[in-house]
Amino acid sequence: MSLLKIYHYPDAVLAEMSEPIAVVDDEIRQLAADMAETMYAAPGVGLAAPQVGISRRLIVLDCGGEENPELIKAVNPEILERQGDSCEEEGCLSVPGYYAAVKRSSWVKVRYVDMDGQTVEREAEGLLAICFQHEIDHLDGKLFVDRLSSLKKGMFRKKYPKILEQQQEQL
Secondary structure: OOOOOOOOOOOHHHHOOOEOOOOOOHHHHHHHHHHHHHHHHOOOOEEEHHHHOOOEOEEEEOOOOOOOOOOEEEEEEEEEEEEOOEEEEEOOOOOOOOOEEEEEOOEEEEEEEOOOOOEEEEEEEHHHHHHHHHHHHHHOOOOHHHHOOHHHHHHHHHHHHHHHHHHHHHO
16 A cells, blocks of 8 residues: 545646546555555545546545544445535645535435445435535535635635645744
């Protein structure tokens, strides 16, 4: 396994629509393993293939924390149903140092293909539901900041270069 480079806003790969994966083979399983290692090292709770420069429909998630880890590797994930409202603060490994409240569904039913090539349907709520929605957005070329109001997007665009500058000074 190896750590992969995480691409940051405004890199163009983050705005691309990802291609579906036809078959789960050893190359996809290795990519998923490398993505999981990269996500844990960052540290984060989710990572999508576009964030490591690959426009394919693959995400990895683990919202269980250290006490109850549950690594999910999902190929071609899609949301089948959604219910409820949530507005939680989100961050993103591709937008380091910036956090904002984002409106999402509080419950989702998702379908994806696992690393054995089996179709899985599952329900998710809370953090896991938010994480599925966030990572699937990446596959559609959207960042969480794209879901902000026009006013908040404008504030983000003004504030973010200063955040990056401060991070560079700390290195």
